Amino acid sequence: MALMAPVENGKIVETESQNSLKNKSNATSGMDKESFLKLLVAQMQYQDPLEPTSNTEYIAQYAQFSQVEQMQNMASTMELQRASSLVGQEVYIKTTTSSGESKYVRGQVDYVVFEGGKAYLAIDEELYSLDDLDTVVDKTYQDAYDKALDFSVKMNKLPVLGAVDLTDAAAIDELKEIYEGMNDYEKGFLAKETIEKYEKYVERLKEVRHAAGLDEDGNELPKDEDESVDGDENGNVDESGSVGGDGEDGTDGSTEDAGKE
Secondary structure: OOOOOOEEOOEEOOOHHHHHHHHHHHHOOOOOHHHHHHHHHHHHHOOOOOOOOOHHHHHHHHHHHHHHHHHHHHHHHHHHHHHHOOOOOEEEEEEEOOOOOEEEEEEEOOEEEEEOOEEEEEEOOEEEEHHHEEEEEOHHHHHHHHHHHHHHHHHHOOOOHHHOOHHHHHHHHHHHHHHHOOOHHHHOOOOHHHHHHHHHHHHHHHHHHHHOOEOOOOOEOOOOOOOOOOOOOOOOOOOOOOOOOOOOOOOOOOOOOOOOO
C-alpha cells in the first residue's frame, strides 16, 4: 500500500483505496466469537440470583452462536475463493468518496489479501474491498475495446476530408497501420460509419500523394527514362523503321532511295 497521500489545498485527499477500506471498515461491525463469550460471561455474572439462567439456556445460546459462526466461516471461505479467482483478471472497482461521489478504478488484480474474515483485492499495490467490485472484464474484450476507442479518437482529430494534405499523411498512415493490424473481432468494435469514414480518408490521401508525384506509401514515383529506341526527338518512327533526321554522314537518313545515286 502507498505510504504517502496526496495533498490538495493543504488538506489530505483520500485515495480510492482508502475510501474503499474506510467504507468497508465502517460497514463491518458484527459480533465475533470473542465478543459473544464476553457477553455470555457478563450475562452469567449479572444474572438475577433469584431467577438464574439455566445451563440449558446457556448451551442453547452457545449452540446457536456456533451455527452462526460456522455459516460466517463458510461465507468467508467462499469469499476468499471468489477473490482468488479474480487474480490476473481485469476489473472495475467502484468506490464512494466521503462526499458521496462515485469513482471507478480499473486495473488487473495482482494478488488477494485476506484479513479479518474479509478479502481485499490488490491493484497497482493498492487494496480495495471485494464488496466494491463492480465489473470483471475479459482481457481480450478490453483490449479490443481500447484499440477501437483509440482508433476513433485519433480519426476525430483529423481535419475535414476536403482539407487533408500531406501534413496529415503520418496520422492517416498510423490509422491505416492500426486498422490493418486489427483482427475481425477487434474490427467489430468499430461502427460502420467509422470504417466508411476511415476508408474515405485513406482514398483522399492517395489522391493527394498522386498529385504530388508520390505513390500510396509516400515514396517518390520514378521518372520516365529516356527512350533509346529508334525514333525522332518526339519518339516517332516511320513505317520503314528509319529515324527522321540527318545521319552521322550528313545524309538525311532516308532509305527510300537506297541503291540510287
